[in-house]
Amino acid sequence: MRDDAxxxxxxxxxxxxxxxVFARLPLLAGERDYDTFRAHGACFAYxxxxxxxxxxxxxxxxxxxxxxxVCLIAGNVIxxxxxxxxxxxxxQRYGLEQMDFCKTAFGQRGSHVLxxxxxxxxxxxxxxxxxxxxxxxxxxAAEFGLEPGQWLVGTGVALGIWIxxxxxxxxxxxxxxxxxxxxPSLALLVLYMVYRLVSVHGWDNIxxxxxxxxxxxxxxxxxxxxxLGIANGFSWWGGIGFLARNTRTQRNSxxxxxxxxxxxxxxxxxxxxxxxLTIGSDDPTEWMIPLGGLFMGTVxxxxxxxxxxTAVSLSIFAxxxxxxxxxFLRMRPWWQVIVVTIIPCCFFIFWAxxxxxxGASFLAYNGTMYAPIAGxxxxxxxxLRRQRVCLRSIFDNDPKGDYWYWKGFNLxxxxxxxxGQFVYFFLFDPIDLETHWLFTYxxxxxxxxxxxxxxxxxxxxxxxxxxxxxxxxxRLRLPNI
Amino acid sequence: MTDTxxxxxxxxxxxxxxxxxxxxxxxxxxxxxxxxxxFTILDWLLCVGGFVVFPYLxxxxxxx
Numbered sequence: 001m002r003d004d005a006x007x008x009x010x011x012x013x014x015x016x017x018x019x020x021v022f023a024r025l026p027l028l029a030g031e032r033d034y035d036t037f038r039a040h041g042a043c044f045a046y047x048x049x050x051x052x053x054x055x056x057x058x059x060x061x062x063x064x065x066x067x068x069x070v071c072l073i074a075g076n077v078i079x080x081x082x083x084x085x086x087x088x089x090x091x092q093r094y095g096l097e098q099m100d101f102c103k104t105a106f107g108q109r110g111s112h113v114l115x116x117x118x119x120x121x122x123x124x125x126x127x128x129x130x131x132x133x134x135x136x137x138x139x140x141a142a143e144f145g146l147e148p149g150q151w152l153v154g155t156g157v158a159l160g161i162w163i164x165x166x167x168x169x170x171x172x173x174x175x176x177x178x179x180x181x182x183x184p185s186l187a188l189l190v191l192y193m194v195y196r197l198v199s200v201h202g203w204d205n206i207x208x209x210x211x212x213x214x215x216x217x218x219x220x221x222x223x224x225x226x227x228l229g230i231a232n233g234f235s236w237w238g239g240i241g242f243l244a245r246n247t248r249t250q251r252n253s254x255x256x257x258x259x260x261x262x263x264x265x266x267x268x269x270x271x272x273x274x275x276x277l278t279i280g281s282d283d284p285t286e287w288m289i290p291l292g293g294l295f296m297g298t299v300x301x302x303x304x305x306x307x308x309x310t311a312v313s314l315s316i317f318a319x320x321x322x323x324x325x326x327x328f329l330r331m332r333p334w335w336q337v338i339v340v341t342i343i344p345c346c347f348f349i350f351w352a353x354x355x356x357x358x359g360a361s362f363l364a365y366n367g368t369m370y371a372p373i374a375g376x377x378x379x380x381x382x383x384l385r386r387q388r389v390c391l392r393s394i395f396d397n398d399p400k401g402d403y404w405y406w407k408g409f410n411l412x413x414x415x416x417x418x419x420g421q422f423v424y425f426f427l428f429d430p431i432d433l434e435t436h437w438l439f440t441y442x443x444x445x446x447x448x449x450x451x452x453x454x455x456x457x458x459x460x461x462x463x464x465x466x467x468x469x470x471x472x473x474x475r476l477r478l479p480n481i
Numbered sequence: 482m483t484d485t486x487x488x489x490x491x492x493x494x495x496x497x498x499x500x501x502x503x504x505x506x507x508x509x510x511x512x513x514x515x516x517x518x519x520f521t522i523l524d525w526l527l528c529v530g531g532f533v534v535f536p537y538l539x540x541x542x543x544x545x
Binding site: 028029080221248 | 503509
């Protein structure tokens, strides 16, 4: 999950306009907010966030400044492009959220499986940001002469969960205001980091700094960081539909997303990479005081802490909205839904550092989740359906509808997701960092994108599945709104 | 489902949402593609060149 004014806007829509059923109703052309400037602004807010610090710090384990920057930027841009194109053009044209848009490939009920990936993504990021919040408290206490134990990190995580719970259940409508100044603050912080890094340490020292924990093979290190970048690009999947459906033109649905979510995110991650290499730590909360001194470092840590809590609150809130699709939770009180979303985060209280150290693996795992989905949706929308979708069938549970398939599931699409996972792990094990020799030629995310997409395309053609929407029939029979 | 007298409030609300959905589907179905802006072959060339080919060449250029 990604924090920002964007999620705040999503929250606002659902909060103020409940009849939109979590903003599911297709948006008409005249209802869309984002012109070119606002589309760039929303995407910029999405891109500038503390997970960029995490991505850069993980890259610092494997590569130096120049090679790392190349891989982070190239990977982010390529991954975002592949993820964005079908969702942007499709969701923009039909005013849809991506969960509804993906019904064409996965079926009416099959698309609900994607909610699981969405939740894993959002709650995984939340956990990592909560530990960063706890680490910030730990490091601040240490700087002020205390001698805290590691228990303080877990306590910080618990505190972060509690504050996020309060915000998500009571004050989320004010979160948009907070997010409105957190993003500019982070942008200023990044500029300040660049200034301090270059003025104090100098570019020559930054470029010469050795990676923190590389593998013995330079090619593998290079391929791993490219993979992290591509996987990070794919991990935008959950937010693209919301952005695209709010844009007025197709170009505004594509260029701001790739330039901001891909390029800008890669650039900010590169600044984090420089800081990690120069300070010699992959923990972003350890950079600020050495970079800015006690006063500015403390201000920066407080800023990062608030950004993290804002992001986690929005993540938990958005997860709650997603869980409203589950029949058991549809009518439960809101606080109970939020508690359900919080339970997985509680593991981070007790195993904070252990889970935090798996952050790079989690980031790569985003590739296994979203790369096959992105590949299948790409083929489905561009090659099979030629960018024509039956809007009525998306909102209709009629078994004769175009996207009903087998009991609401398209087994080819869902099987493709499983196949993508196998392909990914065949090429690259993100936990043990074991690689197949092909991995240096084909990034695991790209393999997990291409193979399921080909399988899906061939399977759908062989099955002769109807791909042309019925031009005359727009009447709903069993609406599923 | 249509809004008719004798419905419960929740049913009436649901009927209203469905009517709104139907209205939106009809409007989007009959909208012209140009209402949503153009994305031409030149855009595709720019995107593929700038966001796939160029980054990949950059990646290869710095290959260790």
